[in-house]
Amino acid sequence: MTETVSSKASADGWNEPTKNLPPLEVRDLPEPLPLGKIIGASVILLATALGSGELLIWPYITTQAGVGLLWLATVGFLAQYFLNMEIERYTLATGETAVTGFSRFWKPWGIVFALGAILPNAFPGWASSAATSLTFLTGWGESTIPWIVTIILVSIGLAITVSPVVYNTIERVEMVLVVIIVAFLALAIVVATNLSAWTGIVTEAPQGIANFPRYVNEIGIATILGAIAFAGAGGANNLTQSNYIRDKGMGMGVHIPRIVSPITGEEEARPSTGYSFEVNEENLRRWDGWWKVANREQLLTFVVIGLGTLIGLSVLVASVLGEGTYGDPGSIDFLQEEARVLGQEIGVWFEYFFYIACFAVLLSTNIGIVDYVSRLTADSLKTGYLARSEFWSESKLYFVAAWIMCIGGSAIIWSGIEPLWLLVIASSGGGVVMFLYSGMLIWLNRRILPEPIKIRGARLVVISITFAVFAVLSIYLVYWYVNAALTGQL
Numbered sequence: 267m268t269e270t271v272s273s274k275a276s277a278d279g280w281n282e283p284t285k286n287l288p289p290l291e292v293r294d295l296p297e298p299l300p301l302g303k304i305i306g307a308s309v310i311l312l313a314t315a316l317g318s319g320e321l322l323i324w325p326y327i328t329t330q331a332g333v334g335l336l337w338l339a340t341v342g343f344l345a346q347y348f349l350n351m352e353i354e355r356y357t358l359a360t361g362e363t364a365v366t367g368f369s370r371f372w373k374p375w376g377i378v379f380a381l382g383a384i385l386p387n388a389f390p391g392w393a394s395s396a397a398t399s400l401t402f403l404t405g406w407g408e409s410t411i412p413w414i415v416t417i418i419l420v421s422i423g424l425a426i427t428v429s430p431v432v433y434n435t436i437e438r439v440e441m442v443l444v445v446i447i448v449a450f451l452a453l454a455i456v457v458a459t460n461l462s463a464w465t466g467i468v469t470e471a472p473q474g475i476a477n478f479p480r481y482v483n484e485i486g487i488a489t490i491l492g493a494i495a496f497a498g499a500g501g502a503n504n505l506t507q508s509n510y511i512r513d514k515g516m517g518m519g520v521h522i523p524r525i526v527s528p529i530t531g532e533e534e535a536r537p538s539t540g541y542s543f544e545v546n547e548e549n550l551r552r553w554d555g556w557w558k559v560a561n562r563e564q565l566l567t568f569v570v571i572g573l574g575t576l577i578g579l580s581v582l583v584a585s586v587l588g589e590g591t592y593g594d595p596g597s598i599d600f601l602q603e604e605a606r607v608l609g610q611e612i613g614v615w616f617e618y619f620f621y622i623a624c625f626a627v628l629l630s631t632n633i634g635i636v637d638y639v640s641r642l643t644a645d646s647l648k649t650g651y652l653a654r655s656e657f658w659s660e661s662k663l664y665f666v667a668a669w670i671m672c673i674g675g676s677a678i679i680w681s682g683i684e685p686l687w688l689l690v691i692a693s694s695g696g697g698v699v700m701f702l703y704s705g706m707l708i709w710l711n712r713r714i715l716p717e718p719i720k721i722r723g724a725r726l727v728v729i730s731i732t733f734a735v736f737a738v739l740s741i742y743l744v745y746w747y748v749n750a751a752l753t754g755q756l
Contacts, residue, residue, distance in 0.1 A: 279716030298555030314439025334474025342497030378648030501696020
């Protein structure tokens, strides 16, 4: 990356570009909080992840290829853990989001990543899938799906509009939905899964690796790339982990204004540019405390619960349905078939519980999608382009973006595209976005941060490999789409 921007270098080793954004002000790091007080900082990211890769894409792949590819989901999840911690590293140290850090090098990066969030998620695939699962439960016809989607999206818009502090409301709602999901999964694992499906994760892995090229051809590169990207949160979603830990008051984020309701909260119109700290013994002690507790929170909330949910739901569908084709390609009919078999084997009550859990998963994801796209858009516009505006606070921009998402999604859903294809469009595009920012995080955290806290060692190796893998997959995806367009296969 060619650098042509002015920089401010300090004796401590901070070296932030200052052409596009003002220099970092100097403040001491706050004292680190115990794990119990920051648990939940990753719950919105987790809840957003559950409805894509965990409930739909990976269980769908399992119906086509068995459990032998779940090793790939594990790799994807662990890669996202390291990506998320590099996103958190910059925000813990400065209070700025990673996207703001990118914008210090080139101002339009904020717009690039905002579009990387908006364009894939303009298709309301999760709301559509939630509505479809509700019709499975109630027996309502397909003609009601657009109306249900509209009600879901407008309800989300109204709920966040009247929330005094949006993060607090979103976190509480998502926590309740995650509890419902985990409760269902724990029961389902006990009563509906079999040992052979669990052991198959290991015993069938060599076969999955050997047959990987065939699965790419049969299932599609877009679905495979999307599955890897959404084994976890995926796409631009991971970037908003900066916003979540900032609103949680972690590290230097405690000094940054939070998003509040323009109706019930007190707004601050100042931009969300950040701070540096003197590199001394006391601040490094505090940094070590923040880094350790942030890693533990992310590992417990995002990786353990998220990966456990993905594997559990995939093993459940393997135990109940096995390999086969259930419904038309691009549909989520396999969920209906799975529920039917569960109802026959365990009882009708469990079939209903399954649909309720599916709806909770997909609703939690849709809430998270609206929130994260709006946060990323508002942060990019306020920090990069409207910093001097006294009217356009980050909160106002957030609510405008959220309502555009809700109203626009309601309009798009009348197109009749199958919900799984909507998710594949979103997730494959997300893989390309991850290719971009995984490389940029290395540049950001080695270029700006002082030596004692910059990325190095094993984490640098992992992020570099992740960048290379997503580069190869993204290039192949573009090649596949171009070739398919030229040969009339799209």
